[in-house]
Amino acid sequence: MAEVVKVCTGNFGKGAQDIEVYKKLGGYANISDRLFNMSQFEVIDYVQRSGLRGRGGAGFPTGMKWSFVPRNSGKPVYIVVNADEGEGGTFKDHFLMMEDPHRLIEGLIIAAWALGSRAAYIYCRGEFLPCIESLNKALNQAYAAGYLGENICGTKFSFDIFVHRGAGAYICGEETALINSLEGQKGQPRLKPPFPAVSGAWKSPTCVNNVETIMALPWIFQHEPEEYAKMGTPRAGGTKVFCISGDVKNPGVYEAPLGTPMMTMINEYAGGVVGGNLKAVLPGGSSCAPLNAGECAVATMDYECLASMKTMFGSGAMIVINDTHNMAELLNVLGNFYSHESCGQCTPCREGTGLLHRILNQIVEGKGHDGDVELMQSLSGGFGGVTICPLSISLGGPVSSYTAKFRADFDELIAKNPEHAKPRVQENYRPGIFW
Structure with missing residues (x-):
């Protein structure tokens, strides 16, 4: 295996949770020496040249996203770090914050200078108690060392970071639901527009970035943006x-x-x-x-x-x-998760994901019918573009791929029902009939 440049994980296992160790590894070196000698727009241009794209899922160019934040609104600009890592199979941010919390802090200082922000909030998944403890310890060290608070590093720039603990709702990974939760409201997505960059937390301009996105910034500023860009693809730089x-x-x-x-x-x-x-x-x-x-x-x-x-x-x-697993059984597990995590605002999501899961559960239990696959395809096809957020599509979208590529897995389970050839009775679509 060829040696890979470690942009975000280079300090793993080196004790970088301690600020003195982090500084010996090169941490915070560019804050006073380089960052504060650049204008906000020079920093944004630097990030744009790196090709850095959001690492949370959407993949939107980070520098471009920052450029959308208005500078003359008369309102404070907030930065929100989305550390509400609830997606199935995702656990990178948990490790990044545990192993290298100061890299996240340094990245936030860079982002704050670029955006003219005085406050950032790290919204952590509620179950991440060790992460929250690690972050708070690192923040205390950064404040004591003068990297956070009033007039940081002897400049006139002041910046504070707060850690906010969520309550375990998957839906709060959606940026506007996260902002609602941060404000103390129900964790439910908002209609867009307005987008958070214009009217986010407390109706002020807000930039929401993923943990990994922010943690890539110190490496980019320690090196050249072109060096970061050349490690990836022509349309997405880096690792x-x-x-x-x-x-x-x-x-x-x-x-x-x-x-x-x-x-x-x-x-x-x-x-x-x-x-x-x-x-x-x-x-x-x-x-x-x-x-x-x-x-x-x-x-x-x-x-x-x-x-x-x-x-x-x-x-x-x-x-x-x-190949020892049945894909219909896997989709049923996911159906249980997404139907449970729906916030209930939108009817297609609230009712549709529940119905999809109930049909899947019937198939897995050997009570499926011959038309069930087509029923699921028809049902999931109505999810797109009719809900405030994409949660319903997270379940409905992949249904066509599961059923097209692994149809034999569904047919195998449906065939276990001695009465599978009989059509479902219309009344069986009522919610309680499957429970």
């Missing part, structure tokens, strides 16, 4: 922290350049498939459409390639599945 789980020998967190072949990630980084032959991979978390073994052989881990295969890069969370 990516991947989570690999499922049927592999060495599940874990791995950093690799964008554009790395999927099979290289599975075989060389994660040690290969165990317990059977490769059947499928969810390339970007549980909400992505699966790729079959043939597609995995030619796929590369980048935004454009996976989009061309009608799936998503997502958070880079690869879930590897061997």
Whole structure:
């Protein structure tokens, strides 16, 4: 395996949770020496030249996103770090914050200078108690060292960071639901526009970024943006922290350049498939459409390639599945999760995900009918563009791929019902009938 530049994971296992160790590893060196000698617009241009794109799932260019934040609104500008890592198969941010919290703090100082922000909020998933403890300890050290608070590093720039603990709702990973939760309201998505960059937290301009996105900034400023850009693909620079789980020998967190072949990630980084032959991979978390073994052989881990295969890069969370598993059973597990996590605002999501899961559960229990697959395809086809957020599509979107690529798995379970040839009675669509 070729040596990979570690942008975000280079300090893993080196005790970088302590500020003195972090500084010896080069941390905070560019804050007073370089950053404060640049204008806000020079910093944004620097980030744009690096090709850094959001690492939370959407993949929007970070520098461009920052450029949308208004400077003359008369309101404070807030930065919100989305550390509400609830997507199935995703666990990179948890490790990043545990192993290298000061890199996140340094990245936030860079972002704050670029955006003219005086306050940032790190919104952590409620279950991340060790992470929150690690972050608060690092923040106390940064305040004591003069990197946070009033007039940091002897300048006239003041900046504070606050850690906010969520309450475990998956929906709060959506940026406007996260902002509502941060404000003390129900964790439900907002209608857009207005977008957070214009009217976010407390109706002020707000920039929401993923943990990994912010943590890439110190490396970019320690080196040149072009050096970061050349490590990735022409349309997305840099490396990516991947989570690999499922049927592999060495599940874990791995950093690799964008554009790395999927099979290289599975075989060389994660040690290969165990317990059977490769059947499928969810390339970007549980909400992505699966790729079959043939597609995995030619796929590369980048935004454009996976989009061309009608799936998503997502958070880079690869879930590897061997041929001992039934894909209908897997989809049923995901259906249970997404139907439970719906906030209930939108009827297609509240009712549709629940109905999809109930049909799937009937199939898995040997009570399926011959028309169930077509019913699910028809039902999920009505989710797109009719809800405030994409949660319903996270379940409904992949249904067509699961049923098209792995139809035999569904038919196998449906055939276990002695009465599978009989059509479902219309009244059986009522919610309680499946419970």
